[in-house]
Amino acid sequence: MLLIPCPWCGARPDSEFSAGGEAHLERPDPDHASDGQWGEYLYFRRNVKGVQRERWLHSHGCRRWFNVVRDTVTHEITAAYPMGESMKETGPGA
Amino acid sequence: MAEHLRARSVLADAGGEVPRMFGDAAAVRLTEVPPAGAIVLRLDAADASALQQAREALGIQLPLTPNTWHGEGDITVLWQAYDEWLALTADGRQTEMAARLTQALAGRHAAVTDVSDLHAEFLIEGPVGRDLLRKGCAVDLHPRVFGTGHLALTALARVRVVLWQTGDAPAYRLRVERSHARYLWDWLADAGGEFIDG
Structure with missing residues (x-):
C-alpha cells in the first residue's frame, strides 16, 4: 500500500485517490496553437523514470486535486503541495 | 405540496426484515439516525x-x-x-x-x-465500535490521534463516507450516500456479528 500525503487530510492509502498523470502541463491557447502543439498537450507525456511531479485527486476524501513529487522507480513520495504552487517553490523533480 | 414529502428510512425497502437497530450497547450498537x-x-x-x-x-x-x-x-x-x-x-x-x-x-x-436527500446517517456506539470500523477503514482511529471532535472523509468497506466521532465511549456518526446505505448497513451488521453474543 502506498501512503499518499493529501495536503489537507494527511497521509491516506492510495485506494482513496485517483491518479491524474503528469503535473504542470501548460495548456496552449486553443485559438492560436497549431495542431502539433495541441496534440502534444493532449497526448504526449514525458514518462519520467525517477522523480516525477504528478497530479492526484483525493476522490474518497476532500475531493481536491493536488500535486505530488514521486519517484517512479521506488514510489518514494518526497513532497505534496496544493495546485497553483510553482515547481520552483517545492524543490527538485522533473 | 412539498411539505407533505417526508424523507423515508433508507432501510424501509427492506420491508421490516432488516432491523433499524443492530447489536447491543455492551459491545457495539448500530442505529439508523432519522433524516x-x-x-x-x-x-x-x-x-x-x-x-x-x-x-x-x-x-x-x-x-x-x-x-x-x-x-x-x-x-x-x-x-x-x-x-x-x-x-x-x-x-x-x-x-x-x-x-x-x-x-x-x-x-x-x-x-x-x-443536500438533505443525499445521505443516510448511522450511529455506531459501544466499546468495540472502533474495532468494527477498523475492519473496513484505513484511517487510524486510535484515541491518541482520533478522538471526539475529529472527522474523516474516507472509504469504509470501499464506500465513500463522512465519519466523525461524537463521544469517547466511543460513539461515531457516519453519513453515506443513500444508494450505498443498504450495502454499508449490511456490511456493518456482518462485520459486527463477531462482537455480539447470540
Missing part, C-alpha cells in the same frame, strides 16, 4: 468577512482545521475541504438555514446547496 437537514456551504476560507457572515447566519463557527467538526445546539458543521463544509440541522430547518446563508453571502463567490 436530518443538510446544507453544503462553499466559500473562500481566506475571506475573513465571508467567514464572519457565515458564522452569524449559522450562529456557529465553521471549523477551519481539516478533519474536525463543531456542533452547538441542533447545528453541526463538518469540515469537508478547505473551502467546503457540511452543515446539519434538524429535519425541516434546512430551508430556513439555506435562506439565511444565501442572504448573508449574497454577492460573494460562495454556494449554498440543500
Whole structure:
C-alpha cells in the first residue's frame, strides 16, 4: 500500500485517490496553437523514470486535486503541495 | 405540496426484515439516525468577512482545521475541504438555514446547496465500535490521534463516507450516500456479528 500525503487530510492509502498523470502541463491557447502543439498537450507525456511531479485527486476524501513529487522507480513520495504552487517553490523533480 | 414529502428510512425497502437497530450497547450498537437537514456551504476560507457572515447566519463557527467538526445546539458543521463544509440541522430547518446563508453571502463567490436527500446517517456506539470500523477503514482511529471532535472523509468497506466521532465511549456518526446505505448497513451488521453474543 502506498501512503499518499493529501495536503489537507494527511497521509491516506492510495485506494482513496485517483491518479491524474503528469503535473504542470501548460495548456496552449486553443485559438492560436497549431495542431502539433495541441496534440502534444493532449497526448504526449514525458514518462519520467525517477522523480516525477504528478497530479492526484483525493476522490474518497476532500475531493481536491493536488500535486505530488514521486519517484517512479521506488514510489518514494518526497513532497505534496496544493495546485497553483510553482515547481520552483517545492524543490527538485522533473 | 412539498411539505407533505417526508424523507423515508433508507432501510424501509427492506420491508421490516432488516432491523433499524443492530447489536447491543455492551459491545457495539448500530442505529439508523432519522433524516436530518443538510446544507453544503462553499466559500473562500481566506475571506475573513465571508467567514464572519457565515458564522452569524449559522450562529456557529465553521471549523477551519481539516478533519474536525463543531456542533452547538441542533447545528453541526463538518469540515469537508478547505473551502467546503457540511452543515446539519434538524429535519425541516434546512430551508430556513439555506435562506439565511444565501442572504448573508449574497454577492460573494460562495454556494449554498440543500443536500438533505443525499445521505443516510448511522450511529455506531459501544466499546468495540472502533474495532468494527477498523475492519473496513484505513484511517487510524486510535484515541491518541482520533478522538471526539475529529472527522474523516474516507472509504469504509470501499464506500465513500463522512465519519466523525461524537463521544469517547466511543460513539461515531457516519453519513453515506443513500444508494450505498443498504450495502454499508449490511456490511456493518456482518462485520459486527463477531462482537455480539447470540
